[in-house]
């Protein structure tokens with residue numbers, strides 16, 4: 001039985017009718033990895049979120065705008081563009097409940113930054129403004145390659161991609177600053193920016209700053225989705241999916 005993978009959506013209120021949406025390459029990547037994607041709407045009620053997650057075997061946290069800096073005790077930088085407040089509330093409940101339920105999670109870009117903040121970490125609100133990097137991290141034009149990333153050999157990520165160095169795209173102006181509780185940084189760019197992390201004492205929680213769903217023609221990036229699906233299948237067989 002293919003595992004069901006929940007995918008959180010982005011959210012806009014432009015015009016008259018609010019709408020949720022996500023990019024097709026996220027769901028295509030789950031399908032190619034032999035999972036069943038299920039798009040998740042804005043839900044601000046914890047019990048409803050728990051009931052939704054009970055129907056799912058794993059969770060994919062997608063990209064988006066910026067995590068409100070008030071969540072990590074900072075004033076908003078002029079370059080910070082926050083997600084819609086309803087998405088912020090919905091995503092925070094989703095992540096907290098999914099982690100309480102020990103659901104396998106792959107978190108991408110904004111999704112990874114969100115997990116870091118939920119676990120008590122913080123972000124660099126705008127990399128160029130703090131002058132900590134000579135690398136272009138917000139390279140929206142180049143979907144396929146922006147920079148190399150070095151991976152820690154004794155990490156779950158290394159076991160997934162099976163190499164110490166990968167090429168990634170890069171579409172972010174923020175970065176992990178303080179790591180959240182239980183997180184371990186597992187990949188960096190040459191400028192020291194954290195590009196991936198994993199959560200100890202959790203069946204599978206990997207966060208990546210790049211967008212592997214846009215590079216699945218490369219086996220190392222497709223492997224991230226296959227690993228999420230495999231972990232989710234194991235999760236559902238373990239019986240822990242029933243509360």
Ligand SMILES: N[C@@H](CCC(=O)NCCCC(=O)O)C(=O)O
Pocket residue numbers: 023062063064065066067108109110111113171172173174175211
């Ligand atoms: N706060 C982050 C957001 C980066 C991000 O998720 N970008 C992609 C959005 C669209 C998509 O899902 O592809 C930052 O550092 O900019």
